[in-house]
Amino acid sequence: MDTSQYLEMFIEESKEHLQSCNEQLLALENHPEDIGIVNEIFRSAHTLKGMSATMGYDDIAHLTHEMENILDRIRNEQLGVTTNLLDVVFQSVDVLEEMVIDIASGGSGKKDVQLLVKRLKEIESGNSSIEETAATTVSDVEAAQLHYDEFERTVIAQSLEQGFSAFEIQVELREDCLLKAARVFMVFEVLEKHGEVIKTEPGVEQLENEDFGQRFLLVLLTNESVDKIQSLIQKVSEVEKVSIHPVQNEAAPAEEKVIEQQLGSQSETGHPQPEKPVLSERGNQPTGLHAVSKTIRVNIDRLDGLMNLFEELVIDRGRLQSIAGTLQNPELTETVERMTRVSGDLQSIILNMRMIPIETVFNRFPKMVRQLARELDKKIKLTIVGAETELDRTVIDEIGDPLVHLIRNALDHGIESPAERAAQGKPMEGNITLRAYHSGNHVFIELEDDGAGINREKVLEKAIANGLVSPEMTDSMTDHQVAELILSSGFSTAEEISDVSGRGVGLDVVKTTIESLGGSISIRSTSGQGSLFQVQLPLTLSIISVLLVELGTEVYAVPLSSIIETAVIHRSEVMDVHHQQVIDFRGSIVPIVFLKDIFDLPREQQEDDYYSVVIIRKGDQLAALVVDSFIGQQEIVLKSLGNYLQSIFAVSGATILGNGQVALIVDYNALIK
CATH class of the missing domain: 1.20.120.160 (HPT domain)
Structure with missing residues (x-):
């Protein structure tokens, strides 16, 4: 087969x-x-x-x-x-x-x-021996006796009074049956054209999930004869045996001869038949087995294809908006506005179709925590909150490994041993909470533990040894700045190498991966009380909102999620501090970056007296990007630059504008770094 x-x-x-x-x-x-x-x-x-x-x-x-x-x-x-x-x-x-x-x-x-x-x-064999046979599930029905509730007894009684027949039908599938749920559906499909299925054993959901052995029971109300019912089921392939019991008025099987029919040579080819769309014969109302299923499985490649087509539509939408703005034709403008609204609704539907609950990632962690806790001889309880929070599939695919690193770090470095916790007056069992939630156009994932927290002195000692900071800088560094040093490449405070940590690979990978997704990570820690790692991610990576800016004859896009505000400043407001040009932005000293210098574009000989700046933020760090002018906000399709252009500094991708021009997308993470 x-x-x-x-x-x-x-x-x-x-x-x-x-x-x-x-x-x-x-x-x-x-x-x-x-x-x-x-x-x-x-x-x-x-x-x-x-x-x-x-x-x-x-x-x-x-x-x-x-x-x-x-x-x-x-x-x-x-x-x-x-x-x-x-x-x-x-x-x-x-x-x-x-x-x-x-x-x-x-x-x-x-x-x-x-x-x-x-x-x-x-x-x-360590206990009393049992016969070693292939077990059958609890849901298997061996000469089963159905039990009816009051409502079911009433329905059967009324049907019998109106001249209908009621049958208990036990169907046994062949041992080599493929896709048992499909066979069940085919049995229900033929029977419900000639009656009404009012009860199943096991239940509908178990039948759909194939949580049963080779047999299942159903109760059918019909005007058809036993022979007709038998012949209908006989037409379904891979059915081994059928037993039919007429039901008496008391809703109990009658003491009559059981009608059995071995189905072998009479069946069809025996090959599985494709499943059909579920539609009832009675006014399209779901009945019997069909009442539960309201979802279908779609190959992810089809969703990717749909998304790619819509991305092209977004590009064409921008082109039409540009043409309509140029021609100023009222009818064209009205049509484009309507198309924009409809395509916006379509965009929401397509993006929602690609959203997957983050529990698909979270589900792997309880077992991992159990195993690591045993290896480390620690007692740890993992609590998961917000597993139903949804993320775009492209983000889901990438976020798993960074979270594994964070959890392993929390178990090894964060949670103390039971003896240490007891000595500090803490419960011997440590607690780790993994939570996810939506906020605006972002998803936040937080990992919190009640462990030892981050040891400031130990981190600074390692950072100085690695040349990350100088001894003079340490006194002025905040606890938050010290905590984020552990995200540096090759940083590890583990005193010995183990299977869990100490190899200098881990949290820097987390930071790099999250930033490549357009996200950020921050750390809050209190010594002796625990740590909180917060990851911020965009809902989707395919279509993003940007601010379009001009640099000479070129157009660049700055992701809107990174922008605090735009401003126009006078040249006199720019100051030189430690060989770095900065401005005073609302009481904060903010470095200023000339994008023309970053992208090697020619600057005018005589500069204007005023600069147009875009204030961007990454975590608690700010920067002011100097541009020639602002064009406006727009939704764009994010396109990769391909394998040959991966190393371009401060560029995360490109997009095609409505006039056909290509605009590069500014990587604000690289600029602030």
């Missing part, structure tokens, strides 16, 4: 099941007596086993089968939940993730899992 068409679906669903396993294992560690959590892990492992076996990934299937055996013994109270047991299961999930990532990268997904399998079997 050709399974290549299902590869992408297999990869995505496998990642979801493995993430669920990680989350539930962490919950199980805190609540080892909760069998419901064990059942959730079991269902994810069982589904992954079935999918991987069908797709031919035997190593994944083998390892998940052994995990199932362990989980089955736990839920049957034949094994207790211990730290060592959880460590091995966590390690198994890590290996499974590696194999799935290998498959996603075009690999075979093969890995030597014999050692892990052996360890799982050793744990399994």
Whole structure:
């Protein structure tokens, strides 16, 4: 059977099941007596086993089968939940993730899992033995007895009084069935053309998520005969057996002969059929299985393609606005204004489609914190706040690694050992809070700990040794300035190299990555009380608001998010301080930068008496950029300069203006640095 068409679906669903396993294992560690959590892990492992076996990934299937055996013994109270047991299961999930990532990268997904399998079997055999068979999920229905609530009994009774028939139908799928949810949907589709499904076991959401074994139950109200119902289901491929029980007025199965039909040679090709759009036959109202699903999966490449097309539309919109302003034709102006409003709404919709909850990044951290805390012999509690906060996919893709560095730094340098915390009168368990929230056109991510804080003397000693500051400068530096020294390249206060820190690589990478995303990072720390790392990021990187300025005959764009205000100053206001030209801006001494000098553009022989300046900010640092004139605010499409032009100083990209001219985008981070 050709399974290549299902590869992408297999990869995505496998990642979801493995993430669920990680989350539930962490919950199980805190609540080892909760069998419901064990059942959730079991269902994810069982589904992954079935999918991987069908797709031919035997190593994944083998390892998940052994995990199932362990989980089955736990839920049957034949094994207790211990730290060592959880460590091995966590390690198994890590290996499974590696194999799935290998498959996603075009690999075979093969890995030597014999050692892990052996360890799982050793744990399994440590208690009373059980028969080693392939486990079935809790949701499997073996000769199940449905239980009806009062409303369901009333509906069935009224339907029977009106001449309808009520049937309990048990459908068993073949062991090698691919995409069980699709088979369930096809059964519902044919049945709901001839009746109404009023109940399912397991529930609708579990059926859609394939959280069941090979069997499921449904209750159908219909005017059709048993033979007709049987023949309808028989037409669905990959159905192994159907059992139909007529329901009596008391909503209990009648003591009648069970009608069973083995479905084999009568079925169709046996190959999976593509899923169809979900539409009800009764006035487009969702019914049965269809009531829950209101979302679809879209390949991210399609969204990227849609975004690229819209970016071209933004460029053309700017061109039309320029033409309309030149021609001053009322009808053209009105049309362009309407197009601008409509395209603005379209822009919001497209950008929202690309937004992804940051929980897709945050989800990896609880397990990482657990593992690192054990390695460092520390007790640490991680609290996540605002995981539902959404960011553009391009930002999501890049922010994961910087956050990993920040968390590792907090665990190693921030949180003290239990003995040190106890000696200081602190709880032995340290606390780390990871939070995300929106503010204006930015997303803020904060990592806060209640650890030791940043040791000013230790940081300054290392900074002087590295030549970052001179001894004379240290007395005038604020705690905030000292704290941000740890973001310097190669900076580390670790006294010995370990797997966690001390290699001089880390927070400088964080700073560089965040600034490349158009963001910034700041640090607040109080010695003995803890630290707060705050990361500020733009909501999106594709379309940004800028201020267009002129330098001679050239047009440049300054990101609006970096601008405090614009001003016109007299030449006499410019002062020389320590070989640096500065101005007094609202009581603050601000360095002044002539952009023409930065970009090697000719300056007039006789300069004007007044300068047009743009005041920009990065964190708590300011700079005044001197330009020839201001053009105005505009939304532009950010375009990369490509691999050959990566090293151009103070330029982060380019855009195409409405008149076809190319404008370079000023990298304010580089200028302030």
